[in-house]
Amino acid sequence: MKTFGGQALFLDRNDINTDEIIPAKYLTENSKLALKPYVLEDLKLPGFNVQEDIARANVVVTRANFGCGSSREHAVWVFEVNNINTVIGESFARIFRQNMFNCGMLAIELSKEDIDTLFQLGGDVIFSIDVENETLTAKGNKEVSFSFSLNSFDKDLLVAGGWLAYADQKF
Amino acid sequence: MGKTIAEKIFDTHDRGKPSGNNVVLDIDVVMCHEITTPIAINDLKERDLDRVFDPEKIKVVIDHVTPSKDSKTATQAKILRDWARRQNIKDFFDIGANGVCHALFPEKGFIRPGYTVIMGDSHTCTHGAFGAFAAGVGTTDLEVGILKGVCSFRLPASMKITLTGELADGVYAKDVILYIIKKLTVNGATDKIMEFHGPVVDAMSMEARMTLCNMAIEAGGTSGICMPDKTTAEYLWPFIKGEYASVDAAVEDFKKWHSDPDAVYSSELVFDVSDLVPQVTYGTKPDEVKDISDMEGTSVDQVYIGSCTNGRIEDLREAAKVLKGKKIAPTVRGILSPATPKVYSQAMEEGLIAIFMDAGFCVTNPTCGACLGMSNGVMAAGEVCASTTNRNFYGRMGKGSMIHLMSPFSAAAAAVKGYITDPRTINA
Numbered sequence: 001m002k003t004f005g006g007q008a009l010f011l012d013r014n015d016i017n018t019d020e021i022i023p024a025k026y027l028t029e030n031s032k033l034a035l036k037p038y039v040l041e042d043l044k045l046p047g048f049n050v051q052e053d054i055a056r057a058n059v060v061v062t063r064a065n066f067g068c069g070s071s072r073e074h075a076v077w078v079f080e081v082n083n084i085n086t087v088i089g090e091s092f093a094r095i096f097r098q099n100m101f102n103c104g105m106l107a108i109e110l111s112k113e114d115i116d117t118l119f120q121l122g123g124d125v126i127f128s129i130d131v132e133n134e135t136l137t138a139k140g141n142k143e144v145s146f147s148f149s150l151n152s153f154d155k156d157l158l159v160a161g162g163w164l165a166y167a168d169q170k171f
Numbered sequence: 172m173g174k175t176i177a178e179k180i181f182d183t184h185d186r187g188k189p190s191g192n193n194v195v196l197d198i199d200v201v202m203c204h205e206i207t208t209p210i211a212i213n214d215l216k217e218r219d220l221d222r223v224f225d226p227e228k229i230k231v232v233i234d235h236v237t238p239s240k241d242s243k244t245a246t247q248a249k250i251l252r253d254w255a256r257r258q259n260i261k262d263f264f265d266i267g268a269n270g271v272c273h274a275l276f277p278e279k280g281f282i283r284p285g286y287t288v289i290m291g292d293s294h295t296c297t298h299g300a301f302g303a304f305a306a307g308v309g310t311t312d313l314e315v316g317i318l319k320g321v322c323s324f325r326l327p328a329s330m331k332i333t334l335t336g337e338l339a340d341g342v343y344a345k346d347v348i349l350y351i352i353k354k355l356t357v358n359g360a361t362d363k364i365m366e367f368h369g370p371v372v373d374a375m376s377m378e379a380r381m382t383l384c385n386m387a388i389e390a391g392g393t394s395g396i397c398m399p400d401k402t403t404a405e406y407l408w409p410f411i412k413g414e415y416a417s418v419d420a421a422v423e424d425f426k427k428w429h430s431d432p433d434a435v436y437s438s439e440l441v442f443d444v445s446d447l448v449p450q451v452t453y454g455t456k457p458d459e460v461k462d463i464s465d466m467e468g469t470s471v472d473q474v475y476i477g478s479c480t481n482g483r484i485e486d487l488r489e490a491a492k493v494l495k496g497k498k499i500a501p502t503v504r505g506i507l508s509p510a511t512p513k514v515y516s517q518a519m520e521e522g523l524i525a526i527f528m529d530a531g532f533c534v535t536n537p538t539c540g541a542c543l544g545m546s547n548g549v550m551a552a553g554e555v556c557a558s559t560t561n562r563n564f565y566g567r568m569g570k571g572s573m574i575h576l577m578s579p580f581s582a583a584a585a586a587v588k589g590y591i592t593d594p595r596t597i598n599a
Contacts, residue, residue: 015357015456019564024543027206028236028243030213030250042566065358068391069564070543071293072207073309094362094393095293098323099309153190153323163323167315168220171186171195 001131001159004086004106006058008118008125008138013045016062017069018096022078024070032077039078054082059127061118062089067096076103086129088136090115101154102163106131108148117144131158173431176396177327177364180304180428184287186321195323196304198228199286201316204272205233206545207291209250211314223258224320230281231255232264232272236546237538244546270511270537273297273479277381278511280410284399284425289313289322294479294561295394296387300380301407302399302428304364307388327393328437329364329430334371336445341595343489344379345481345559345578347371348386349450351442353460361391363437366430371444372397377406378483385480386561389457399425449594452576455565463581466591472554473504474586475568476579477535478542481559482510484517486579491523493583493597494530500589505532506548512537530586544569557585 020043022035029035040050060079066089067075076099079087086106100107106129110118118125121140128137137145150158160166174182184196201224208231215221223229231251239245248265255263264275273294282288284302288295291313298305304327312322332351351365365387372380380402384395397403404411404421415421449463476482476490487509499505507527509515515537518524527534541548542560544567550556552571559582563574575591584594 017564019543019562019567023570024545024567027545028241028247030209030243030246032210042570044565065361065391068357069293069562071291071295071307071309073210073291073311076309091358091361093358093391094325095307095309099311102309102311151190151192153193156189163311164214164218164315164318167319167321170189171315171319171321 001161002085002104004129004131005127006085007056008059008061008127009053009057010119011043011045011060011062012119014064015068016043016066018067018072018075019069021067021075022072027072027074033081035074035078036081039082058083058085060084060087061115062087063115064090066092068093071095073099073103076100076105080105086127088118101157104158104162106158108136110146110148114146131155172435173433175327175329175366175430175434175436176302176398176428177304177329180285180287181327183285189323192326193323194326195321196287198289198316198320198322200281200288201229201313201320202272202276202288202290202295203229203231203251203313204235204292205247205251206235207310207313209247211310211317212250212254214314215318220318223260223317226258226260228320229260229317230262230276231260232269232275233266234269234272234539236540237269237536238266240546268512271479271482271539273381273385274483274510274514277301277377278513280407283407284403285428289316293388294385296392297381297385297479299384299387299394299396300377301403302397302425304394304396306394325362327364328362329366330360331366331368331436331439333369333441334367334444335369335441336371336443338371338444338447341580342447342449343578343580344375344382346447346450347444348383349452349460349576350444350447352386352390352458354442355390355458357389357456357458358391360387363392365390365392365395367395367397373400376485377402378485381483382480386457389561398429449578449581451581451591452563455563457561457563457576463577463591464593466575467593469575469591470555471503471557471575471585471590473506473548473550473556474499474582475506475541475548475556475558475560476582477508477510478539478560479510480561481579482508482514484514486559487514487518487523488521490579490583491526493580493587493594495526497530497587499531499586502589503586505530505586506535506541507532508535508539508541508547509537541568543567557582557591
């Protein structure tokens, strides 16, 4: 299982789509690593500078319906090759969410109130995430802890390192 | 307690429930194209798992960038082509026989009521038009599908969407689905199956039902789905005539998939679409939809007619009604991409291609690269497209460009005028 947690990157908008995470014109690349420079290239948010903000980030915190649009798993791979291991949001598009766990990566859903709290922490926010006990701690100018829930199958995928490894054993 | 069509399909394909709310399904058709499959193929090779679960259940097409535009896309095509040959996949469609996956595969009779279908493409939900459970998946799901013939899903919750009334002239399935997405919002159907019912759906052709189901994903839906009926059986008849004594016998058999009257839904919605007028998107999300008259006069630089949403023969016929005997505005570039070779040749036989060309349209080979800014119609920053595609994300058809989604009838009207206009005001 991967290690989850680290420095937060806040993306403050609903409905951030897969075209914004990785534009289609880069889908002609045949290696995951080649996608690295293009992460979030078309995402326009006030005060957001991709190059500076992505460099130290490990955990993306966002709002509702993250990853909507295309089925492209490139949206997960481009995070993976940029050392993002977790996305925390109010909700996810189905395919994006499934792609995360299929790659052994973590997608955590929290209530709107909890997400609001995370956005208001201030300072450099660092996450510690305990998958086994389904709890997370975020430390910025303040410190908060939340519990979250994962179903047992999603946990199994994290432990197996993704759906291919899991399915190859079971089917 | 009764069951929905999706529950019946899940029951007959159940390979085990790894948790209380997940189920692994046997997959009847795994479809592949050159954008999301090559990385799966390479990964299987690296893992020494370069094999397929059943070459007859895998359908392959090169459709997004064809003919290849550069070395990278040529490499993607080659990886797919070499793999299809190596794995003895007979249903592989290359240049000369290829077309937009979600138009080509139904045309070949590959999708049947009660099937489970996956593809590394979000618009796979199109195939629910045939009463199949069809869902877009990522490359890892595709890879496992290719290798093992299974895919995991959450247990389905279904929304029942009933369309009553009768569509007015100039109003199409595209207008209906844009209106539904506006009502549901872009995540109103997330993790849900959108089950379409009612006299409006019953009266729709398979082409129109495919347009309806195609955009289920734009409301977040896992699959759109229609009850298979006589229209379905007649469309499929050339492929199923060996299996049934008559069309009526097929229709009777298809009924086993229909949702039970006492099936349980997460929500039930009824829309009377009798007063619906042509719809258009105004923003950069597919739920930002207005009546087309509210966008009257918005200039467009390009008009694109094609894609898995609206590149079928009926779509071309409706657009040609507007274009016949007219020229498109000198400020507009018109692009038509018939979705498949069959659509293309039928359009030629019916004189539609001549109408488009006489009006000033460029007619491309069957492909869908313009929709996502990959090929055959990429726009420059600041340009605006009236498009029959399915996604209006900012810059999707080219960095900095804007997209307004609409029906082929409305797009043809925009081409003639050079701006968005109510197509019903143009002499058809």
